[in-house]
Amino acid sequence: MTDSVLHVAAEADRVPRVRFWHDLSFWGLLPSRLLMGFALILPIFIIAAVSVATRGAHGGFAWDFNLAGYRQILFNEGWTGELEFTPQYLLIIVRTFLLAGATTLICLLFAVPVAYFISRQPPGRKAALVYLVTLPFWASMILRVYAWMIILGKDGTLPRLLEYLGFPAGTSFMFNDGATLTAMVYTAMPLMVLPVFASIEKLDGTLIEASHDLYGSRWVTLRRVILPLTAPGIVAGAILVFVPSLGAVLEPSLMGGGKQMMMGTLIQLQFGGGRNWPFGAAIAMTLMALVMIVLIFTALRAARREVAL
Amino acid sequence: MNKYLTATTLALCFATAAQAEGQLNLYVWADSISPVVIEKFAKEYDVKVNVDGYTSNEDLLTKLQAGSSGYDIATPSQHFLRVMIDEGLVENYGANTLKAYENIEARWRNQWWDEKQEYSIPIAYGTAGFVVNTEQYKGPTDSFKHFFEPDGELKGKIAMLSYPDEVIGAAQLYLGIPFCTEDQAEMKKVLDLLMAQKPSVAVYSSDNIPSRLASGEVAAHFWWDGEELKARTKGSPFALAMTKEGMVGWLDSMVIPKGAPNRDNAIKFIEFISQPENATEQMNFYAHSSPMKLVQEKVVYKKENAPELYPEVPIVFSRTCSPAAQDLVTRVWTQLLQ
Numbered sequence: 055m056t057d058s059v060l061h062v063a064a065e066a067d068r069v070p071r072v073r074f075w076h077d078l079s080f081w082g083l084l085p086s087r088l089l090m091g092f093a094l095i096l097p098i099f100i101i102a103a104v105s106v107a108t109r110g111a112h113g114g115f116a117w118d119f120n121l122a123g124y125r126q127i128l129f130n131e132g133w134t135g136e137l138e139f140t141p142q143y144l145l146i147i148v149r150t151f152l153l154a155g156a157t158t159l160i161c162l163l164f165a166v167p168v169a170y171f172i173s174r175q176p177p178g179r180k181a182a183l184v185y186l187v188t189l190p191f192w193a194s195m196i197l198r199v200y201a202w203m204i205i206l207g208k209d210g211t212l213p214r215l216l217e218y219l220g221f222p223a224g225t226s227f228m229f230n231d232g233a234t235l236t237a238m239v240y241t242a243m244p245l246m247v248l249p250v251f252a253s254i255e256k257l258d259g260t261l262i263e264a265s266h267d268l269y270g271s272r273w274v275t276l277r278r279v280i281l282p283l284t285a286p287g288i289v290a291g292a293i294l295v296f297v298p299s300l301g302a303v304l305e306p307s308l309m310g311g312g313k314q315m316m317m318g319t320l321i322q323l324q325f326g327g328g329r330n331w332p333f334g335a336a337i338a339m340t341l342m343a344l345v346m347i348v349l350i351f352t353a354l355r356a357a358r359r360e361v362a363l
Numbered sequence: 364m365n366k367y368l369t370a371t372t373l374a375l376c377f378a379t380a381a382q383a384e385g386q387l388n389l390y391v392w393a394d395s396i397s398p399v400v401i402e403k404f405a406k407e408y409d410v411k412v413n414v415d416g417y418t419s420n421e422d423l424l425t426k427l428q429a430g431s432s433g434y435d436i437a438t439p440s441q442h443f444l445r446v447m448i449d450e451g452l453v454e455n456y457g458a459n460t461l462k463a464y465e466n467i468e469a470r471w472r473n474q475w476w477d478e479k480q481e482y483s484i485p486i487a488y489g490t491a492g493f494v495v496n497t498e499q500y501k502g503p504t505d506s507f508k509h510f511f512e513p514d515g516e517l518k519g520k521i522a523m524l525s526y527p528d529e530v531i532g533a534a535q536l537y538l539g540i541p542f543c544t545e546d547q548a549e550m551k552k553v554l555d556l557l558m559a560q561k562p563s564v565a566v567y568s569s570d571n572i573p574s575r576l577a578s579g580e581v582a583a584h585f586w587w588d589g590e591e592l593k594a595r596t597k598g599s600p601f602a603l604a605m606t607k608e609g610m611v612g613w614l615d616s617m618v619i620p621k622g623a624p625n626r627d628n629a630i631k632f633i634e635f636i637s638q639p640e641n642a643t644e645q646m647n648f649y650a651h652s653s654p655m656k657l658v659q660e661k662v663v664y665k666k667e668n669a670p671e672l673y674p675e676v677p678i679v680f681s682r683t684c685s686p687a688a689q690d691l692v693t694r695v696w697t698q699l700l701q
Binding site for chain 2: 110111112113114130133142143145207208209226229307308312313314315319320325326328
């Protein structure tokens, strides 16, 4: 009895176990793993570490554990010298989320009809239109924002056109939230159109026909058939637009005139003039945590919907 | 086949060797160094010169603090130079033993930012204040009052810089508050002044200043004397305000960051650009005053045609603030733009 158990165990040992370095796929994926590790995960750990370090007198930091960076998000010395609740950074965070949310919504409103239109074109024209959507990516982001400055600025294309049509001369559309939003929607638009297009492409036309056959109105068809089936693309597009929009620096400072801080500009100030790297890192970590919460929430809802179906 | 490879490799080696004796990486204020001087230097010493630009001292400080920047020369202003010396970010290259030291005008040697002149050789100095577009604004410019508490013409037509450094200094001059004050009540006054000015400000930006002011998008811009002079000489309708409360002074110096890969070439360049002939060429390009001995007959910007460089109002140089004072500056700026 004991003998046979030992025998079986020995047998199991003899089964050639594949060492991971014998596995070809390990070596194949190694470059991308290293890249992810060094370019993505390591920097996040560095930021996390800096956020709990102690600030240097003139910038930089020392490796002493300190939570002052996080405390500062909510509590600061007031003008009377006492520690008090300061809502200013919360205000900046809320403003950043509102702006990113507005960007996402406007992109969605434009992207769904555009994607639907493209998907209904003959193949050749379809490819050409998709190519046109991606065209702005060929120019650098700063150039695209400058282009909008030329369009909206004083003596720009739009004010000139309005003047020609009889409106009063000399209007400028620059340096306000509308200008910021315009540039943000413009730069983010392709990120929304492409995933939405991909999911509308896959939409089975016969299902829409079936809905109509079953006396579903256009509205009901849209709500009960088209939207649920294209939801993955819409969610993917929304995330792709929302997350980078939270970190926008160029648009608020160039188009908005830098009159109101965003989280991106606040972080920049802390690493530059503010000379408070741990605080800058703490805001960056907070931004990342908030994004994670949004993403987890979206993922959970998507999972629940799948169960419901 | 192998023969060809070897031949090609050898040829490439010689080609690179022939290309340049060495490298020199400059990290300096954007468009601040004369291309003519750089080219002359590159030819004479057979060195390939790479130039990167920044638009604020803060950018430079942050980059040096982050370490191994790979740059050989940087040009911080005096109050940042002091920080860099104290934090051990720049090399002691024995500047006072160089020939360049002899070429510094006596009054600019051994100042508080580098008492023994071991770490730096100055390259340019000037002032910061506000510049108006004279076609847009015809009013008085003899006081910061017109800039910080504008009425009429300048309302909504003002542009500030995108960072607090010299802007807060100007506000302090206007209010009669010392630079780098640690007094909360005094800084609250600065904040109140800037908050009251904010509705009249179109933009807080340090980029694109010439075109923004020339196009009339704004009528008054916080700026530097030499930049205004250069644009005015080229035909822009600009005027630098000579404010009776004084103007904010700055002096940029050439330093060698710790761990610079081409230290020897950096010293060669500092010596080269400090020779009277080249210093004159540099000043004629940059249009800011030079702290070096010049070839007077070749100087383009003289008192008659460049009054900007010869202000008769008091000039107060920015100081290196204590961390507590610096925090107050940041707090004012954050509350202003919150």
